[in-house]
Amino acid sequence: MSPRLFLQVASVEMRKRMSYRVDFWINAFVGFAAELTVAWFLWTALYAESGKSVIGGYDFDTMLVYYVFVIVFSRLVRGTEFEANVSQDIYEGGLNRYLVFPASYFGLKYAQHIGGLFPTIVQTGAFVAFWLIATGGAGGESITPTGVLMCAASLILANLLYYAMSFPLHVTAFWADNVWSLLVTLRFASNLLGGRMFPLVLFPLFLRNANEWLPFRTLFALPVEALLGRISFDAWLQGMAVGLVWLVVLAQVGRAVWRRGNLQYSGIGI
Amino acid sequence: MIRYARLYLYFLRFSFSRAMEFRVDFFFRIFMDSLFYAVSLAFFWVIYKHSPFMGGWNFDQALVFAAGVFLNDALHMTLFSNNLWWFPVFVNKGDLDYYLVRPVSSLFFLSLRDFAANSFINLLIAVTILVWALTRYPEPLGVERVTLYCGLLLLGVFLGYVLNFLFLVPVFWMHNASGLRETYFGLGQLSGRPDGIFTGWVRRLLTSLLPFALIISFPTRALFDAEVGSVVLQMLAVTGGLFGVLLLLWRFGLRAYASASS
Numbered sequence: 001m002s003p004r005l006f007l008q009v010a011s012v013e014m015r016k017r018m019s020y021r022v023d024f025w026i027n028a029f030v031g032f033a034a035e036l037t038v039a040w041f042l043w044t045a046l047y048a049e050s051g052k053s054v055i056g057g058y059d060f061d062t063m064l065v066y067y068v069f070v071i072v073f074s075r076l077v078r079g080t081e082f083e084a085n086v087s088q089d090i091y092e093g094g095l096n097r098y099l100v101f102p103a104s105y106f107g108l109k110y111a112q113h114i115g116g117l118f119p120t121i122v123q124t125g126a127f128v129a130f131w132l133i134a135t136g137g138a139g140g141e142s143i144t145p146t147g148v149l150m151c152a153a154s155l156i157l158a159n160l161l162y163y164a165m166s167f168p169l170h171v172t173a174f175w176a177d178n179v180w181s182l183l184v185t186l187r188f189a190s191n192l193l194g195g196r197m198f199p200l201v202l203f204p205l206f207l208r209n210a211n212e213w214l215p216f217r218t219l220f221a222l223p224v225e226a227l228l229g230r231i232s233f234d235a236w237l238q239g240m241a242v243g244l245v246w247l248v249v250l251a252q253v254g255r256a257v258w259r260r261g262n263l264q265y266s267g268i269g270i
Numbered sequence: 271m272i273r274y275a276r277l278y279l280y281f282l283r284f285s286f287s288r289a290m291e292f293r294v295d296f297f298f299r300i301f302m303d304s305l306f307y308a309v310s311l312a313f314f315w316v317i318y319k320h321s322p323f324m325g326g327w328n329f330d331q332a333l334v335f336a337a338g339v340f341l342n343d344a345l346h347m348t349l350f351s352n353n354l355w356w357f358p359v360f361v362n363k364g365d366l367d368y369y370l371v372r373p374v375s376s377l378f379f380l381s382l383r384d385f386a387a388n389s390f391i392n393l394l395i396a397v398t399i400l401v402w403a404l405t406r407y408p409e410p411l412g413v414e415r416v417t418l419y420c421g422l423l424l425l426g427v428f429l430g431y432v433l434n435f436l437f438l439v440p441v442f443w444m445h446n447a448s449g450l451r452e453t454y455f456g457l458g459q460l461s462g463r464p465d466g467i468f469t470g471w472v473r474r475l476l477t478s479l480l481p482f483a484l485i486i487s488f489p490t491r492a493l494f495d496a497e498v499g500s501v502v503l504q505m506l507a508v509t510g511g512l513f514g515v516l517l518l519l520w521r522f523g524l525r526a527y528a529s530a531s532s
Contacts, residue, residue, distance in 0.1 A: 026449035034456040037472065038463055042324070045467035050321035178295040181302040188302070192309045202316050 001107035009108055013115025028123045032071055039067040056201040062228070066199055068131050069224045072124045074196055077158040077219050078187075080116035087173035087180075095265065106167070106254070113163060143227060150236055151227035157243050158219045162190070164250035165215065171254065174261030195221030215250070218243030277374060278382060285385035296388045303347075303392035307340050307399060310462075325466025330407050331494055332464065337400035338423055338486045339462050344396040345427045346434075347389040353381050354434050358447030364529045377520055381431070415493050422489035422505060429509045430461070430485050432516050439516070442523035461485040481508045 043063050046055065053059055058066065086109055089095040098105045169182040176182075191197050193216035200208060200221045211217055222239045225231040231239070314336055318329040327335065357380060360366040369380045404416065437454035441447040460468075460476055465487035468476055476483035488505050492498045 026453060030453045030456040034459050038459055041467045041469070041472070042463055044469075045325050046317065046321045049323040049326075052320075055320050176294040176298065178298065181295065181298040185298075185302045185305050188305050188309045192312055197309075197313055198316065202320060204316075204319065 001103045001111075005103055006107060006111045006114075009111035010115035010118075013112045014118040025123075028075075028120075028127075032127055035071050036064075036067060040064060043067075056199055057230075058199060058201075063199070065228065066224055068128070069227060070196055070220050072127050073155060073158075073223050074220050075120045076117065076124055076155055077162050077223075079113050079120065079159065079163075086167065086170035090171075090173040090261075090265070106258075110163060117159070142229060144229060147227050147229045150233075151223045154218070154223035154226050154236070154240065154243075157240060157247065158223060161215055161218055161243055161247050161250070164247050164254060165190075167254040168250065168257045171257045171261050174257075174265060190216050190219055193217070194219040195224070212238075213242060215243060215246035218246070274374065274378065277379075281383055282385050282387075286387040288387070296391075299388045300391050300395075303344065303389070304395060306343070307395065310336055310339065325464030325468075327464050327466065327490075327494070330403075331490070333403040334400075334407060334493065335464055335486065335490045337396070337403040338426075338490055340396040341393075341400050341423060342427055342430060342461075342486050344389060344393040345424075346430050348386045348393050349427075350381060350431045350434065351389075352384040352386050354431075354438060356384075357435075357438055358441040358451070361441050361527065362445060366527060367529055370524070376524075377517075381435070411493060415498075418498065418502070419489050419493040422492050422502065423486070425505055425509055426485040426489050429481060429505070429512070432509065432512045433481070433485075436512065436516055436519070439519045439523050442526045457482055461487075465491075477504065478508060481512070484508055 043060060047053065047060050055063070089098065095105075098108060101108065166183060166186060169179055169186060172182060173179045193200075193211055193214060195217065196219075200211060200217060203211065218239055222231070222236065222243070226236050311333075314324075314329070314332050317324060318332065322328060324332055360369070360380075366376075366380075369376045369383075372379055404411065434454055437450045438447055440450060444450070457480060460482040465473070465477065465483035468483060473483070477488075484505055488501050492501050495501065
C-alpha cells in the first residue's frame with residue numbers, strides 16, 4: 001500500500017471523527033476525569049490506611065502521574081477499537097468493496113485506525129499540558145528527551161501490537177455472530193496485565209516475571225515507565241523486543257485467520 | 271399486575287429461544303464475564319497485598335463488595351442493558367412507536383422486553399461468587415442482615431437502571447446519545463470502588479445527586495455497619511426521588527418525541 005494512499009485514508013477518517021465535536025470532548029473529558037478521580041481517591045485512601053508513604057516504589061504524587069499518563073496513553077494505544085471495525089464490514093457485507101480495491105485490506109483498515117487516532121492525539125496533548133501546568137511537573141520524576149523518545153517508540157509499537165491483537169478477534173466474525181464480547185475480553189485482560197489498572201510492580205514477583213514474556217506489558221506500562229525514567233535502557237530494549245516478537249506472531253495469526261475466513265465469505269452480509 | 275407478570279414470561283421465552291440461535295455468542299459472553307470477575311478479584315487481591323484496608327474495609331469485606339459488583343452487573347446486563355442500549359436508536363429512527371401503541375406501560379415494555387438470556391449464566395456465576403464470599407466471611411453475619419443486604423442489592427440494581435435511563439432520556443431533545451452513554455459509563459466506574467475511599471463534596475455528590483456510590487457500597491454497609499437505618503433510608507429516598515424524576519422526564523420526553531422525524 002502506498003504511503004500517499006495510507007495518508008489519504010487516514011485524513012478522511014480524521015475529518016470524520018472531528019466532525020462530532022461535542023461527543024468527542026464529552027467522551028474524552030468525562031472518561032478521563034472519572035478515572036482520575038477514582039485513582040486519586042483510591043490511592044489517597046490506600047496510602048493513608050497502609051501507613052506507607054511509598055508503595056511498590058511509587059509515592060503518592062508519582063502514582064498519580066503514572067495514572068495520568070496510563071489513562072491518556074491507553075487511548076493512543078487502543079484508538080477507536082470498536083469503530084471502523086473489521087467485523088462490521090464482514091457482518092454488513094461492506095467487505096466487498098475492499099476486496100476489489102487495489103490495496104491491502106489490513107493496510108486500509110489500519111490507515112482508518114490511525115486517522116481515527118488524530119483527535120485522540122489532540123486530546124492527549126491537551127490533557128497532559130493541562131496536567132503539567134496545573135501540577136507544575138511530573139511528581140518526583142524527571143522527564144528527559146531520551147525518555148520521551150523511548151516513550152514515543154513504545155507507543156508506536158503498542159498501537160500496532162494492540163491492533164494486531166484485536167484483528168484476529170474481529171476476523172472471528174467470519175464464523176461468530178458477535179465478536180464484541182471477545183474485544184471486551186481483550187480489554188479486561190490488557191487492563192490488568194498491561195498495567196492499566198495499577199503499576200505492574202505491585203504484582204507478586206512470580207506474576208511479574210511471567211508477565212515479562214507476555215505482550216500486554218508493552219501496551220501501557222512500558223511507554224509510561226520509559227517516559228518517567230523508571231526503567232533502564234536495557235530493560236526497555238528487552239520489553240520492545242518481546243513486543244516485536246509478539247507483533248510478528250500475532251500478524252501471522254491474523255493473516256492465517258483472515259485467509260481462512262475469506263474462503264467462506266459470501267459477500268451478502270449476515 | 272398478573273398481566274405484566276404473564277407478559278414478562280413471554281419476554282423470557284422469546285429471549286431464550288433467540289439466544290439459543292446464536293450459541294457462539296452465548297459462550298463468548300460467559301467467557302467475557304468470567305474474565306471480568308477474575309480480573310476484578312485479582313485487582314482486589316493485589317491491592318490488599320499492599321494495604322490491610324481499602325475505604326475502611328478489610329479483604330474479606332472487599333470480597334463481599336466485589337461479589338456485589340458482579341451480581342449488580344450481571345442483573346443489569348441480563349434485565350436492562352440490551353433494552354437501554356437500543357432506546358436512543360428507537361427514538362431517532364421513530365421505532366419507539368412500536369412501544370407506545372401497546373396497551374401496557376411503555377416504560378415497562380421498553381425497559382424489560384429484551385431479557386439477555388446469554389447473560390443469564392453469568393448471573394448464576396455471580397450468585398455463586400456472592401454465596402462463596404458470604405460463607406467464607408470469618409464472622410457470623412446473621413440471616414436478617416444478609417436478607418437486608420440482598421434486598422438492598424436488588425434496590426441498587428433498580429437504582430442503576432434509573433440512573434442509566436436518566437442519562438439517556440435527554441436523547442428526546444439532543445438526538446445524539448453517544449456522549450450521554452459514555453458519560454454514564456465513565457461515571458459508572460465510581461460504583462465499582464468502596465464508597466469509603468471518597469471524601470468531601472465528591473462523596474456527598476456520589477451519595478445524593480449522582481448516587482453511584484449508593485448502588486453497591488450502601489448494601490454492603492448494611493451488612494457490616496452497626497447502624498443501618500440511615501443507610502436504608504438514604505437508599506430508599508434517593509432511589510424513589512430519582513425514579514420520580516425519571517417518570518417526569520419520560521412524560522416530557524414523549525411529548526417532544528415526533529416519531530420518525532424525531
